[in-house]
Amino acid sequence: MLNFSRIKKTLLSSRRAAILTHRNCDPDALCSAYVLSRLMKRVNPKLRIIIGTPEGLNKTSIKIKEEFKVRADTNPDLRKADMLFLVDTNSLQQLGPLQESVEKIDKPIVVVDHHYPSESRRPFTYKFCDDASPSTCEIIYGFYRDLAMKPKKREAAALLVGILYETRYLRLATSKTLLTVANLIRSGAKVEVFESFFEAPMDDSERMARIKSAQRSKVIRYEGYIIATSRVGSHQASAARALTSLGADLAIVGGEEKGELKLSLRSTSEFYSKSGIHLGRDIAKPLGDYIKGAGGGHSLAAGVNGYGNLENTLNKSLELVKELIRNSKNR
Ligand SMILES: [Mn+2]
Known part of the structure:
Protein backbone atom coordinates (compact mmCIF):
# COMPACT_ATOMS: atom_id res chain seq x y z
CA MET A 1 0.00 0.00 0.00
CA GLU A 199 -24.78 -4.19 23.76
CA ALA A 200 -27.58 -2.10 22.30
CA PRO A 201 -30.77 -4.16 22.45
CA MET A 202 -32.30 -4.71 19.06
CA ASP A 203 -35.36 -2.55 18.51
CA ASP A 204 -38.75 -4.04 17.61
CA SER A 205 -38.57 -3.14 13.95
CA GLU A 206 -35.27 -4.96 13.52
CA ARG A 207 -36.51 -8.04 15.35
CA MET A 208 -39.69 -8.08 13.26
CA ALA A 209 -37.66 -7.69 10.06
CA ARG A 210 -35.55 -10.70 11.02
CA ILE A 211 -38.57 -12.83 11.84
CA LYS A 212 -40.46 -11.79 8.71
CA SER A 213 -37.48 -12.47 6.51
CA ALA A 214 -37.32 -16.01 7.91
CA GLN A 215 -41.06 -16.43 7.37
CA ARG A 216 -40.90 -15.22 3.78
CA SER A 217 -37.67 -16.92 2.83
CA LYS A 218 -37.32 -19.19 -0.16
CA VAL A 219 -34.80 -21.87 0.56
CA ILE A 220 -33.10 -24.08 -1.98
CA ARG A 221 -30.45 -26.74 -1.75
CA TYR A 222 -27.90 -26.57 -4.50
CA GLU A 223 -24.79 -28.71 -4.86
CA GLY A 224 -24.67 -29.25 -1.12
CA TYR A 225 -25.28 -25.60 -0.16
CA ILE A 226 -28.35 -24.14 1.50
CA ILE A 227 -29.25 -20.82 -0.09
CA ALA A 228 -31.99 -18.53 1.21
CA THR A 229 -33.50 -15.48 -0.43
CA SER A 230 -36.05 -13.20 1.18
CA ARG A 231 -37.55 -9.72 1.23
CA VAL A 232 -38.17 -7.17 3.96
CA GLY A 233 -38.84 -3.42 3.93
CA SER A 234 -35.90 -2.54 6.18
CA HIS A 235 -32.97 -4.05 8.11
CA GLN A 236 -31.99 -6.24 5.15
CA ALA A 237 -28.43 -6.70 6.44
CA SER A 238 -29.54 -7.84 9.87
CA ALA A 239 -32.13 -10.15 8.29
CA ALA A 240 -29.52 -11.74 6.02
CA ARG A 241 -27.24 -12.27 9.01
CA ALA A 242 -30.14 -13.87 10.86
CA LEU A 243 -30.77 -16.31 8.01
CA THR A 244 -27.15 -17.46 8.01
CA SER A 245 -27.29 -17.99 11.75
CA LEU A 246 -30.43 -20.09 11.22
CA GLY A 247 -28.43 -22.35 8.93
CA ALA A 248 -28.20 -20.90 5.43
CA ASP A 249 -24.77 -21.01 3.80
CA LEU A 250 -25.70 -17.95 1.80
CA ALA A 251 -28.55 -15.47 2.35
CA ILE A 252 -29.72 -12.70 0.06
CA VAL A 253 -32.32 -10.32 1.45
CA GLY A 254 -33.79 -7.50 -0.60
CA GLY A 255 -36.16 -4.64 -0.07
CA GLU A 256 -37.61 -1.66 -1.83
CA GLU A 257 -37.20 1.73 -0.23
CA LYS A 258 -38.43 4.90 -1.93
CA GLY A 259 -38.30 3.36 -5.40
CA GLU A 260 -34.81 2.05 -4.83
CA LEU A 261 -33.78 -1.58 -4.46
CA LYS A 262 -31.50 -2.57 -1.63
CA LEU A 263 -30.01 -6.02 -1.22
CA SER A 264 -27.81 -7.45 1.48
CA LEU A 265 -25.79 -10.62 1.11
CA ARG A 266 -24.20 -12.68 3.85
CA SER A 267 -22.42 -16.01 3.78
CA THR A 268 -20.61 -18.23 6.21
CA SER A 269 -16.82 -18.38 6.09
CA GLU A 270 -17.18 -22.09 5.35
CA PHE A 271 -19.14 -21.24 2.20
CA TYR A 272 -16.40 -18.86 1.12
CA SER A 273 -13.55 -21.26 1.75
CA LYS A 274 -15.33 -24.15 -0.01
CA SER A 275 -16.73 -22.29 -3.02
CA GLY A 276 -14.26 -19.43 -3.34
CA ILE A 277 -17.22 -17.13 -4.01
CA HIS A 278 -16.47 -13.60 -2.83
CA LEU A 279 -19.82 -11.86 -2.28
CA GLY A 280 -18.59 -8.35 -3.00
CA ARG A 281 -16.58 -9.17 -6.10
CA ASP A 282 -18.51 -12.08 -7.63
CA ILE A 283 -22.14 -11.30 -6.82
CA ALA A 284 -22.74 -7.77 -5.54
CA LYS A 285 -20.66 -6.09 -8.23
CA PRO A 286 -22.25 -7.70 -11.32
CA LEU A 287 -25.68 -7.51 -9.69
CA GLY A 288 -25.18 -3.78 -9.10
CA ASP A 289 -24.42 -3.29 -12.79
CA TYR A 290 -27.45 -5.38 -13.71
CA ILE A 291 -29.83 -3.16 -11.73
CA LYS A 292 -28.13 0.06 -12.86
CA GLY A 293 -26.78 0.85 -9.45
CA ALA A 294 -23.72 -0.23 -7.56
CA GLY A 295 -22.69 -3.22 -5.53
CA GLY A 296 -19.68 -4.13 -3.50
CA GLY A 297 -18.40 -5.28 -0.17
CA HIS A 298 -16.40 -8.04 1.36
CA SER A 299 -16.02 -11.79 0.94
CA LEU A 300 -18.69 -12.67 3.53
CA ALA A 301 -20.82 -9.51 3.51
CA ALA A 302 -21.90 -7.32 0.63
CA GLY A 303 -24.58 -4.91 -0.46
CA VAL A 304 -26.23 -3.78 -3.67
CA ASN A 305 -28.29 -0.68 -4.49
CA GLY A 306 -30.13 -0.04 -7.71
CA TYR A 307 -33.44 0.05 -9.52
CA GLY A 308 -35.91 -2.44 -10.90
CA ASN A 309 -38.19 -5.24 -9.83
CA LEU A 310 -37.21 -6.94 -6.58
CA GLU A 311 -38.55 -10.39 -7.46
CA ASN A 312 -36.65 -10.43 -10.76
CA THR A 313 -33.51 -9.21 -9.06
CA LEU A 314 -33.65 -11.91 -6.39
CA ASN A 315 -34.17 -14.52 -9.12
CA LYS A 316 -31.29 -13.08 -11.09
CA SER A 317 -29.03 -13.20 -8.05
CA LEU A 318 -29.95 -16.82 -7.46
CA GLU A 319 -29.12 -17.70 -11.07
CA LEU A 320 -25.79 -15.94 -10.67
CA VAL A 321 -25.02 -17.85 -7.48
CA LYS A 322 -25.85 -21.18 -9.09
CA GLU A 323 -23.64 -20.42 -12.06
CA LEU A 324 -20.76 -19.45 -9.76
CA ILE A 325 -21.19 -22.64 -7.75
CA ARG A 326 -21.16 -24.73 -10.92
CA ASN A 327 -18.01 -22.96 -12.12
CA SER A 328 -16.33 -23.42 -8.76
CA LYS A 329 -16.90 -27.16 -9.02
CA ASN A 330 -15.30 -27.27 -12.46
CA ARG A 331 -12.19 -25.51 -11.30
MN1 LIG B 1 -15.65 -0.81 7.30
Whole structure:
Protein backbone atom coordinates (compact mmCIF):
# COMPACT_ATOMS: atom_id res chain seq x y z
CA MET A 1 0.00 0.00 0.00
CA LEU A 2 0.95 3.61 -0.61
CA ASN A 3 2.86 5.32 2.21
CA PHE A 4 0.76 8.06 3.80
CA SER A 5 3.73 10.43 3.84
CA ARG A 6 3.23 10.65 0.07
CA ILE A 7 0.41 13.13 0.64
CA LYS A 8 2.15 15.12 3.35
CA LYS A 9 2.99 17.93 0.93
CA THR A 10 -0.59 18.17 -0.26
CA LEU A 11 -1.76 18.28 3.37
CA LEU A 12 0.69 21.07 4.20
CA SER A 13 -0.36 23.16 1.23
CA SER A 14 -4.10 22.76 1.85
CA ARG A 15 -6.26 25.06 3.92
CA ARG A 16 -9.48 23.13 4.02
CA ALA A 17 -10.22 19.45 3.73
CA ALA A 18 -13.40 17.39 3.86
CA ILE A 19 -13.62 13.78 5.01
CA LEU A 20 -16.69 11.91 3.83
CA THR A 21 -18.01 8.55 4.99
CA HIS A 22 -20.51 6.24 3.29
CA ARG A 23 -24.16 6.87 4.03
CA ASN A 24 -25.63 5.47 7.22
CA CYS A 25 -22.20 5.94 8.75
CA ASP A 26 -21.05 2.95 10.84
CA PRO A 27 -18.45 3.05 13.65
CA ASP A 28 -15.58 1.88 11.40
CA ALA A 29 -16.29 4.80 9.08
CA LEU A 30 -16.90 7.37 11.82
CA CYS A 31 -13.85 6.42 13.91
CA SER A 32 -11.68 6.35 10.78
CA ALA A 33 -12.87 9.81 9.76
CA TYR A 34 -12.46 11.20 13.27
CA VAL A 35 -8.96 9.84 13.84
CA LEU A 36 -7.86 10.77 10.33
CA SER A 37 -9.00 14.34 11.00
CA ARG A 38 -6.93 14.45 14.21
CA LEU A 39 -3.90 12.98 12.49
CA MET A 40 -4.15 15.51 9.67
CA LYS A 41 -4.45 18.32 12.21
CA ARG A 42 -1.23 17.13 13.79
CA VAL A 43 0.51 17.25 10.40
CA ASN A 44 -0.94 20.66 9.53
CA PRO A 45 -2.44 22.48 12.54
CA LYS A 46 -3.82 25.21 10.27
CA LEU A 47 -5.90 22.81 8.25
CA ARG A 48 -9.64 23.20 8.66
CA ILE A 49 -11.40 19.89 8.40
CA ILE A 50 -15.06 19.00 8.12
CA ILE A 51 -16.44 15.49 8.46
CA GLY A 52 -19.44 14.66 6.29
CA THR A 53 -21.76 11.76 7.07
CA PRO A 54 -24.38 11.68 4.28
CA GLU A 55 -27.82 10.53 5.48
CA GLY A 56 -26.61 10.41 9.06
CA LEU A 57 -25.28 7.78 11.44
CA ASN A 58 -26.27 4.32 12.56
CA LYS A 59 -27.25 3.64 16.19
CA THR A 60 -23.82 2.75 17.55
CA SER A 61 -22.19 5.62 15.67
CA ILE A 62 -24.50 8.08 17.41
CA LYS A 63 -23.14 6.90 20.77
CA ILE A 64 -19.57 7.15 19.52
CA LYS A 65 -20.14 10.62 18.15
CA GLU A 66 -21.30 11.73 21.59
CA GLU A 67 -18.54 9.92 23.48
CA PHE A 68 -15.72 11.40 21.39
CA LYS A 69 -17.53 14.69 20.69
CA VAL A 70 -17.04 14.25 16.97
CA ARG A 71 -18.23 17.15 14.89
CA ALA A 72 -19.88 15.79 11.79
CA ASP A 73 -22.36 17.22 9.35
CA THR A 74 -24.85 15.28 7.23
CA ASN A 75 -24.80 17.90 4.51
CA PRO A 76 -21.37 19.57 4.50
CA ASP A 77 -20.47 22.42 2.17
CA LEU A 78 -17.77 20.98 -0.09
CA ARG A 79 -17.20 24.02 -2.29
CA LYS A 80 -14.33 25.43 -0.27
CA ALA A 81 -12.44 22.19 0.30
CA ASP A 82 -8.98 21.94 -1.28
CA MET A 83 -8.97 18.21 -0.94
CA LEU A 84 -11.47 15.49 -0.29
CA PHE A 85 -11.17 12.18 1.55
CA LEU A 86 -13.50 9.21 1.25
CA VAL A 87 -13.23 6.79 4.13
CA ASP A 88 -14.64 3.27 4.39
CA THR A 89 -16.04 3.40 0.86
CA ASN A 90 -14.66 3.57 -2.66
CA SER A 91 -17.99 3.97 -4.38
CA LEU A 92 -19.37 7.42 -5.09
CA GLN A 93 -22.85 5.97 -5.02
CA GLN A 94 -22.37 5.24 -1.34
CA LEU A 95 -22.21 9.00 -0.80
CA GLY A 96 -25.96 9.22 -1.41
CA PRO A 97 -27.05 12.84 -1.81
CA LEU A 98 -23.41 14.05 -1.95
CA GLN A 99 -22.56 11.89 -4.97
CA GLU A 100 -23.32 14.48 -7.60
CA SER A 101 -21.35 17.32 -6.03
CA VAL A 102 -18.32 15.05 -5.43
CA GLU A 103 -18.38 13.89 -9.05
CA LYS A 104 -18.10 17.49 -10.18
CA ILE A 105 -15.34 18.54 -7.77
CA ASP A 106 -12.03 19.32 -9.43
CA LYS A 107 -9.82 18.76 -6.39
CA PRO A 108 -7.66 15.83 -5.27
CA ILE A 109 -9.70 12.93 -3.92
CA VAL A 110 -8.05 10.50 -1.52
CA VAL A 111 -9.68 7.14 -0.79
CA VAL A 112 -9.03 5.13 2.38
CA ASP A 113 -10.93 1.88 2.30
CA HIS A 114 -11.06 -1.87 2.82
CA HIS A 115 -13.95 -2.83 0.50
CA TYR A 116 -13.52 -4.60 -2.78
CA PRO A 117 -12.65 -1.90 -5.36
CA SER A 118 -15.48 -0.66 -7.54
CA GLU A 119 -15.16 1.20 -10.81
CA SER A 120 -15.60 4.92 -10.61
CA ARG A 121 -16.36 7.50 -13.27
CA ARG A 122 -14.37 10.00 -11.27
CA PRO A 123 -10.73 8.82 -10.93
CA PHE A 124 -9.19 9.06 -7.47
CA THR A 125 -5.92 10.88 -6.92
CA TYR A 126 -4.55 8.69 -4.13
CA LYS A 127 -5.76 5.31 -2.97
CA PHE A 128 -4.98 3.79 0.40
CA CYS A 129 -7.00 0.65 -0.11
CA ASP A 130 -6.58 -2.87 1.18
CA ASP A 131 -9.51 -5.24 0.91
CA ALA A 132 -7.63 -7.78 3.03
CA SER A 133 -7.85 -5.45 6.04
CA PRO A 134 -10.75 -6.37 8.35
CA SER A 135 -11.40 -2.68 9.06
CA THR A 136 -10.63 0.78 7.73
CA CYS A 137 -9.47 1.81 11.22
CA GLU A 138 -6.51 -0.55 10.84
CA ILE A 139 -5.49 1.24 7.64
CA ILE A 140 -5.67 4.56 9.50
CA TYR A 141 -3.48 3.08 12.24
CA GLY A 142 -0.90 2.32 9.53
CA PHE A 143 -0.73 6.04 8.69
CA TYR A 144 0.75 6.76 12.13
CA ARG A 145 3.51 4.30 11.38
CA ASP A 146 4.07 5.86 7.96
CA LEU A 147 4.52 9.26 9.62
CA ALA A 148 6.58 7.85 12.52
CA MET A 149 3.92 9.08 14.95
CA LYS A 150 2.02 7.45 17.79
CA PRO A 151 -1.71 7.79 18.33
CA LYS A 152 -2.73 9.74 21.42
CA LYS A 153 -4.93 8.01 23.98
CA ARG A 154 -8.15 9.37 22.51
CA GLU A 155 -7.17 8.47 18.98
CA ALA A 156 -6.16 4.97 20.05
CA ALA A 157 -9.48 4.55 21.86
CA ALA A 158 -11.48 5.60 18.79
CA LEU A 159 -9.53 3.26 16.52
CA LEU A 160 -10.08 0.43 18.98
CA VAL A 161 -13.86 1.01 19.01
CA GLY A 162 -13.97 1.01 15.21
CA ILE A 163 -11.98 -2.22 15.04
CA LEU A 164 -14.05 -3.96 17.73
CA TYR A 165 -17.27 -3.07 15.91
CA GLU A 166 -16.13 -3.95 12.41
CA THR A 167 -14.54 -7.27 13.41
CA ARG A 168 -17.57 -8.17 15.56
CA TYR A 169 -15.55 -8.11 18.72
CA LEU A 170 -12.49 -9.58 16.97
CA ARG A 171 -14.31 -12.57 15.51
CA LEU A 172 -13.19 -11.43 12.03
CA ALA A 173 -9.79 -10.23 13.22
CA THR A 174 -6.54 -11.35 11.60
CA SER A 175 -3.22 -11.82 13.40
CA LYS A 176 -2.26 -8.36 12.24
CA THR A 177 -5.46 -6.93 13.76
CA LEU A 178 -4.51 -8.36 17.14
CA LEU A 179 -1.06 -6.80 16.98
CA THR A 180 -2.65 -3.46 16.11
CA VAL A 181 -5.11 -3.84 18.99
CA ALA A 182 -2.20 -4.60 21.35
CA ASN A 183 -0.44 -1.43 20.22
CA LEU A 184 -3.59 0.63 20.67
CA ILE A 185 -3.90 -0.70 24.20
CA ARG A 186 -0.26 0.30 24.80
CA SER A 187 -1.24 3.77 23.64
CA GLY A 188 -3.86 3.94 26.37
CA ALA A 189 -7.03 2.49 24.83
CA LYS A 190 -9.07 0.17 27.07
CA VAL A 191 -11.19 -2.68 25.74
CA GLU A 192 -13.32 -2.86 28.91
CA VAL A 193 -14.73 0.64 28.49
CA PHE A 194 -16.48 -0.09 25.24
CA GLU A 195 -18.33 -3.27 26.01
CA SER A 196 -21.57 -1.40 26.65
CA PHE A 197 -21.30 0.33 23.27
CA PHE A 198 -22.14 -2.83 21.43
CA GLU A 199 -24.78 -4.19 23.76
CA ALA A 200 -27.58 -2.10 22.30
CA PRO A 201 -30.77 -4.16 22.45
CA MET A 202 -32.30 -4.71 19.06
CA ASP A 203 -35.36 -2.55 18.51
CA ASP A 204 -38.75 -4.04 17.61
CA SER A 205 -38.57 -3.14 13.95
CA GLU A 206 -35.27 -4.96 13.52
CA ARG A 207 -36.51 -8.04 15.35
CA MET A 208 -39.69 -8.08 13.26
CA ALA A 209 -37.66 -7.69 10.06
CA ARG A 210 -35.55 -10.70 11.02
CA ILE A 211 -38.57 -12.83 11.84
CA LYS A 212 -40.46 -11.79 8.71
CA SER A 213 -37.48 -12.47 6.51
CA ALA A 214 -37.32 -16.01 7.91
CA GLN A 215 -41.06 -16.43 7.37
CA ARG A 216 -40.90 -15.22 3.78
CA SER A 217 -37.67 -16.92 2.83
CA LYS A 218 -37.32 -19.19 -0.16
CA VAL A 219 -34.80 -21.87 0.56
CA ILE A 220 -33.10 -24.08 -1.98
CA ARG A 221 -30.45 -26.74 -1.75
CA TYR A 222 -27.90 -26.57 -4.50
CA GLU A 223 -24.79 -28.71 -4.86
CA GLY A 224 -24.67 -29.25 -1.12
CA TYR A 225 -25.28 -25.60 -0.16
CA ILE A 226 -28.35 -24.14 1.50
CA ILE A 227 -29.25 -20.82 -0.09
CA ALA A 228 -31.99 -18.53 1.21
CA THR A 229 -33.50 -15.48 -0.43
CA SER A 230 -36.05 -13.20 1.18
CA ARG A 231 -37.55 -9.72 1.23
CA VAL A 232 -38.17 -7.17 3.96
CA GLY A 233 -38.84 -3.42 3.93
CA SER A 234 -35.90 -2.54 6.18
CA HIS A 235 -32.97 -4.05 8.11
CA GLN A 236 -31.99 -6.24 5.15
CA ALA A 237 -28.43 -6.70 6.44
CA SER A 238 -29.54 -7.84 9.87
CA ALA A 239 -32.13 -10.15 8.29
CA ALA A 240 -29.52 -11.74 6.02
CA ARG A 241 -27.24 -12.27 9.01
CA ALA A 242 -30.14 -13.87 10.86
CA LEU A 243 -30.77 -16.31 8.01
CA THR A 244 -27.15 -17.46 8.01
CA SER A 245 -27.29 -17.99 11.75
CA LEU A 246 -30.43 -20.09 11.22
CA GLY A 247 -28.43 -22.35 8.93
CA ALA A 248 -28.20 -20.90 5.43
CA ASP A 249 -24.77 -21.01 3.80
CA LEU A 250 -25.70 -17.95 1.80
CA ALA A 251 -28.55 -15.47 2.35
CA ILE A 252 -29.72 -12.70 0.06
CA VAL A 253 -32.32 -10.32 1.45
CA GLY A 254 -33.79 -7.50 -0.60
CA GLY A 255 -36.16 -4.64 -0.07
CA GLU A 256 -37.61 -1.66 -1.83
CA GLU A 257 -37.20 1.73 -0.23
CA LYS A 258 -38.43 4.90 -1.93
CA GLY A 259 -38.30 3.36 -5.40
CA GLU A 260 -34.81 2.05 -4.83
CA LEU A 261 -33.78 -1.58 -4.46
CA LYS A 262 -31.50 -2.57 -1.63
CA LEU A 263 -30.01 -6.02 -1.22
CA SER A 264 -27.81 -7.45 1.48
CA LEU A 265 -25.79 -10.62 1.11
CA ARG A 266 -24.20 -12.68 3.85
CA SER A 267 -22.42 -16.01 3.78
CA THR A 268 -20.61 -18.23 6.21
CA SER A 269 -16.82 -18.38 6.09
CA GLU A 270 -17.18 -22.09 5.35
CA PHE A 271 -19.14 -21.24 2.20
CA TYR A 272 -16.40 -18.86 1.12
CA SER A 273 -13.55 -21.26 1.75
CA LYS A 274 -15.33 -24.15 -0.01
CA SER A 275 -16.73 -22.29 -3.02
CA GLY A 276 -14.26 -19.43 -3.34
CA ILE A 277 -17.22 -17.13 -4.01
CA HIS A 278 -16.47 -13.60 -2.83
CA LEU A 279 -19.82 -11.86 -2.28
CA GLY A 280 -18.59 -8.35 -3.00
CA ARG A 281 -16.58 -9.17 -6.10
CA ASP A 282 -18.51 -12.08 -7.63
CA ILE A 283 -22.14 -11.30 -6.82
CA ALA A 284 -22.74 -7.77 -5.54
CA LYS A 285 -20.66 -6.09 -8.23
CA PRO A 286 -22.25 -7.70 -11.32
CA LEU A 287 -25.68 -7.51 -9.69
CA GLY A 288 -25.18 -3.78 -9.10
CA ASP A 289 -24.42 -3.29 -12.79
CA TYR A 290 -27.45 -5.38 -13.71
CA ILE A 291 -29.83 -3.16 -11.73
CA LYS A 292 -28.13 0.06 -12.86
CA GLY A 293 -26.78 0.85 -9.45
CA ALA A 294 -23.72 -0.23 -7.56
CA GLY A 295 -22.69 -3.22 -5.53
CA GLY A 296 -19.68 -4.13 -3.50
CA GLY A 297 -18.40 -5.28 -0.17
CA HIS A 298 -16.40 -8.04 1.36
CA SER A 299 -16.02 -11.79 0.94
CA LEU A 300 -18.69 -12.67 3.53
CA ALA A 301 -20.82 -9.51 3.51
CA ALA A 302 -21.90 -7.32 0.63
CA GLY A 303 -24.58 -4.91 -0.46
CA VAL A 304 -26.23 -3.78 -3.67
CA ASN A 305 -28.29 -0.68 -4.49
CA GLY A 306 -30.13 -0.04 -7.71
CA TYR A 307 -33.44 0.05 -9.52
CA GLY A 308 -35.91 -2.44 -10.90
CA ASN A 309 -38.19 -5.24 -9.83
CA LEU A 310 -37.21 -6.94 -6.58
CA GLU A 311 -38.55 -10.39 -7.46
CA ASN A 312 -36.65 -10.43 -10.76
CA THR A 313 -33.51 -9.21 -9.06
CA LEU A 314 -33.65 -11.91 -6.39
CA ASN A 315 -34.17 -14.52 -9.12
CA LYS A 316 -31.29 -13.08 -11.09
CA SER A 317 -29.03 -13.20 -8.05
CA LEU A 318 -29.95 -16.82 -7.46
CA GLU A 319 -29.12 -17.70 -11.07
CA LEU A 320 -25.79 -15.94 -10.67
CA VAL A 321 -25.02 -17.85 -7.48
CA LYS A 322 -25.85 -21.18 -9.09
CA GLU A 323 -23.64 -20.42 -12.06
CA LEU A 324 -20.76 -19.45 -9.76
CA ILE A 325 -21.19 -22.64 -7.75
CA ARG A 326 -21.16 -24.73 -10.92
CA ASN A 327 -18.01 -22.96 -12.12
CA SER A 328 -16.33 -23.42 -8.76
CA LYS A 329 -16.90 -27.16 -9.02
CA ASN A 330 -15.30 -27.27 -12.46
CA ARG A 331 -12.19 -25.51 -11.30
MN1 LIG B 1 -15.65 -0.81 7.30
